[in-house]
Amino acid sequence: MQTIELISFKLCPFVQRSVITLLKKGVDFKITYIDLANKPDWFLQLSPLGKVPVVKYGDQVLFESAVINEFLDEITPDQIMPSDALQKAKDRGWIEYSSQIIMDQYRMTVAKTAEDYETHSSALSQKLQRLETVINGEYFSGDKFSLVDAAIAPVLSKFAMLQRYYQVDFLSELPKLTALTTKLVNFDFVKKSVVDDFEPLFDQYLRDNGSYLTQSK
Ligand SMILES: N[C@@H](CCC(=O)N[C@@H](CS)C(=O)NCC(=O)O)C(=O)O
Helix, strand or coil, rough: CCCCEEEEECCCCCHHHHHHHHHHCCCCEEEEEHHHHHHHHHHHCCCCCCCEEEEECCCCEECCHHHHHHHHHHHCCCCCCCCHHHHHHHHHHHHHHHHHHHHHHHHHHHCCCCCHHHHHHHHHHHHHHHHHHECCCCEEEEEECCCCHHHHHHHHHHHHHHHHHCCCCCCCCCHHHHHHHHHHCCCCHHHCCCCCCCCHHHHHHHHHHHCHHHHCC
């Protein structure tokens, strides 16, 4: 196996998916943080879309979190992506769906006005209601942690933080998602998938950006 270097931004939930996958699988890797507000030239040379995560695998470059995670899973023992073609295809669909949820959640947290906040929070709630109906088992699909759980864990752990910091609750009416959140946030490989000061950093990022959510909280 070649060396693995993950290029990251400390607050990025897409990178967090890859860290979860690497930690869950016990793979050695190096992590390099960049500032997305000031992207270094070497990063722009590597990343076709100028986005993290990017993985350097030896001298090869990979981008897109879902693709990176499948690759990391395939080159290491004990695959966590289901082997059944139909289940794999379904999970890939829900991984993409959870990317859209990540974006709604991000837009909601950085919304500057009550109106924008409501727009994104209602889009988010609708998607979560649908997600609730497809959870089937102890994990997202079945009784084993899989890549779809790695994809959704960042968004669920963020909801747990939003509740503690700003008293907003998106999961209270969604018992399956609530149970999945409790399960996932308690795993060490999820807890350690962000920097130690992630929550205060994220809170500061929102305040610096004039987030409506943080006003009067
Ligand atoms: N579809 C991409 C999304 C990655 C993404 O949006 N990353 C954000 C940070 S969380 C980024 O790098 N944004 C920089 C930019 O758009 O300029 C993936 O799954 O890897």
